[in-house]
Each structure stands twice: as C-alpha cells, then as structure tokens.
Amino acid sequence: MPDFDEFSFLSAQADDAGLAVTIPRGERLTLDLPDGRTLSGLRYGGPSPEVTFLHGAGLNAHTWDTTILALGRPALALDLAGHGDSSWREDAAYVPRMLAPDVVTAITAWTDRPQLLVGQSLGGLTAAPVAAGAPAFVRRLAIVDITPGVDPTAGPSQVRAFFAGPTDWASRDELVERALSFGLGGGSRDKAARGVWLNSRVRSDGRVEWKHHFAHLAAASSNDAGAAASAPNDALSALLSEAGWEDFAAVEAPILLIRAERGYVTVADAEEFSRRLPAAEVTSVDSGHNVQEDAPVVLAGLLAGLL
Template sequence: MDDEFGLLGEAADELGLRDPIPAVRRVDTTVDEHNVSALVWGASSPRAVFLHGGGQNAHTWDSVLLTLGIPVIAIDLPGHGHSSWRADGDYTPAPNARAVAPVIAKMAPDAEVIVGMSLGGLTAISLAAAVPDLVPQAVIVDVTPESPHRAAELGQLARGTVALIEGPQEFDSIDEIIGLTAAAAPTRSLSSIRRGVIHNTRRRPDGRWVWRYGRFREAPAAQPIWDSLAVTTAPMTLVRGGRSPFTTDEDAERFRARPGPTDIMTIEDAGHSVQSDAPLQLADVIARVLTHE
C-alpha cells in the first residue's frame, strides 16, 4: 500500500482489530469530463458502496470498513477528496447521483447496499429514485431531506463537520486544523481526528493549508429530495445519531412514510458523524442489513 493507506494500521489498532488489513487501492473514473475517484477495498466484486457527507471524503469510512472486512468501494463525491471540483459549485444530491451512477454501474454492479451519510445519504436517495436498479437497499446515516434546513437553523450552534465547513478555509499549519477539529468533535480521539485531517487537507505551494473539498454555494432544497424519496421502493434503514440535532423525530416519521420498507434506529452515543463516533456499532448495523437480520 502507498502512503495514502499507511494510517490504516493505526486505525485498526485503535479498534482492537487483529485481522490482516485488506488491500485498498484508488481508482479514478472519467464521468462527463470530470474525475470521480474511489477507494476499492478487497479484490472481489464490491458488496457495498459508501458515500460520505459534505466536507468529508471516502476515508471517513476507514474504521467502518476495517470492521466490516468485506469488499466495498467508497467514493469521493464531486468536489471532495480526489474527485474533480465543479465550476458551478453545485454539489447537491441530484448532480452527485448522476456523477456516481456510472461509477457504481461499472465498479460495483452487484452491490447489495448503498450506504450514504448526510450529503451522501441524500445522494443515495436521489440515486434510488433515478436509477433504482443500482440501489437494491440503502442505509441512510443521520439525514433526511429536511436536514440541510435543520443545519441552517442551528447556525453557530452547529458542531462537528458542519461547523468546520462554515468556518475558516485557510490555515497556517495542519496542527491548527487538528486543534479546531478536536474542539468541534470533543468525543473523538485525537489520533482519529489527526487521520481525518490528514486525508481531508492539502498544502498549497505558498505553504498554507486548505480543505480538500469545494465549498457549497447553496444547501440542497428539501422538497425535491422528499419527492425523490416518495418514489423509492427499495428497503431503507435510517440510522440516527442519538446526540445529533440534524434528524428530528418529525422528519424521521415523514421518512418512514415512503412507500418502501423502512427501519429507523438510533445509535445513542453518536453525533451526526456516526461513522466516526461509533464505527463498530454502525458496521454492525450494515452487516445485519447485508444478512437481512
């Protein structure tokens, strides 16, 4: 493995995992003259596809995927990670779904589940409505179509990734970014935060550090995504973070009213970034979805 994957051993040790680390490689695909980058875990046909949240990248799933130990792909959404940025700054769910659909069709045609967190979850909903054959079932992590509005309501009270997205975009050092991230996510280990920051930043030629994602021009509007959800029939599991304010009881019940089978569960000790706060518990949920327990 090259340097990009050199931190996986540290993550595995932190999780108490002793199994060999699977082979992981980065694969780039051109879609409409844009690059869509993905991490491919394992050598077999992927059983699952993972879509991260806004301001994150495919490495946000590392701990979950180390725990699961199955072949998967984790995609960098447009404007994030190693995928191309869009000139129009439109990183909303519908164009995201159009960008990832051909990648999934090519690289994970037999995937059994699409897992999406926050923006990735809304992208999965849009994908399920537009190309239902690519979404046999889905795990939607701490998001409903109303969540961007909830985030806007919170304003300065927002914590975690949401607060960081709205904060400074340039920094003198990577340690400055680690400090800000630790303050926004006080329940996460410093080593986990450091790994996340390393994967989610880059150093410019002038020596300044910047995030490895494009800033949103506007949040996704709720109604088009509710409309998409209303035509989805694939089984879906909505996983809520017990400490997260972004998915309310009211929104969860509206989510449940979709025509397809729907389970709703809560991981009590997790905030919005469930994959970072409770990777073992989230991996267990996904494993049970895969085995139809």
C-alpha cells in the same frame, strides 16, 4: 498523487476501535468524466464491492474506513464531487440530484453487482435519487441520520465557525492545532492529525488547504463574497425541497433509516419518515451525527444484517 500513504492509518484505526481484523488492500480509483471533471474513490478488498458508501458534506471517502474495517466485506467509498480527490464543481451545485449521476457512473465502472448503498447526511440524500434512477444497481438502501426536510446546518456552531475561517495554512500542524482549539478531532491529537491529513492537501505554493469545496464556499459566504456566497444557501434550499421526498418515494429497494440519537434527525423527523415511507425500517443508535466515526462497529453490525 498523495504526498503520503493514505492507507497507512488503517491499522491505528482498527486498534482504536478494538478490532482484531486483517487489514484489507485499499486502492485509489480515478475516473475522467465527460465534462472534464475527475471522480475519485477508494476500493477495499478487491474488485467486487458489495457495499458503496457516500459521505456527508465536508467529509470524504476515508470517513468510512473504520466502518469498512469492522464490516469486513469488499467495499467502495466515493469522494462526492467537491470533496476528497474528486473535482470541484464550477457551479457549486452540490445537491443530491446533481451529485447522483456521478455515483451511478462510479458504481457502473467500479462494481460488478447490485450494491447495498449507504449514505450519510448529504450522501444519504444523494443515495435516494441514485437508487430511484438506477434501481438495477441498488439492492438495499441504508440512510444514516438524514431525511428530507432536516436542516443540514443544524450541527455544532464550532464546526460552522471552523470551516468559515481561513482557507489555507502554513502547515498541517497549524491546521491540527486549529482543529483542537475548536474542540474537534475526537479529543485526541492523533485522531485530529489523521483527519487533517486525509481531508487536506499541499498546494504547489506549499500552503495547505482543505480538499473539500464547502470550506471555501463557507468562507466566501461569511465574507459576503458576491454571487459565490449564495451557492451554499441555494444548495441548502434544494436539500430541503420536496424533491427529496419524491426521490425517496420512487426508490424500489428496501430502505433502512439509521437515526443518531444525538444527531440531526429528531424523533418527529423519524416519525414523518415512517409516515411517508411506511415500508421503510427505522432504527436508532447512540451516536452523534457522524455515526460512521462515533459508532463504526455498531453501524457495521447493522449493515452486516442487511447483507
């Protein structure tokens, strides 16, 4: 169980975004998987979600909080394997086709209708095999700032260095200070603290660690820690493979690509997306890669149009 109320930040997030909204009821959901792992997610606004959200690498379901508040519709946000409160994979196979079955299981268990499936970065690449393999569960697909072939390591160097550092700390305050020293946290101590609290946990020995496995893999890789260090590189190779385009081509639902103008998807990448998938729509927003955090109200408006 969390050592704090993970939904206690919602009012502040609404205020930060200038939203005068009723704060929806949030609940933490947990599902035991056949292989012994645990799958976790957040459901907002009751038992009949209309939208399911998949986050990017190193993030968790709470990255969508402000977007969900602005959207004002019942929603499900999942913690992908190796992130948030979902179990880490022993094989470190955090690639779309390996992550997709968990998502299908969650949608089957925690929704009662076809979803608008929204995925950002790694979550966007995962959404494609979900929609291709389980078309009855996905009515529309929204992909946020990622396409097959885009290098997901192309982000700011300080983010990579930040996650490749120590894997545990004496306190969350220490981790907040580290985030601020790297220029992270949106320039606000309150926002940095919120992100740290929602993406970290206190171990039984009292030390604080990131919830997501990627930080530990990045640290291992930076230290040349044997075979485990190759896992991130193997994952990236799979992310960039032609299989990604095959999954998108097999999707029957309408697709919208939302490109962040200051993100990872270049104009040329978007043009290639349109060439390969001529029926898909493409739009751009003034945002960095994490559109759900940089421009949540704008993103919610685009998603409302799809609903």
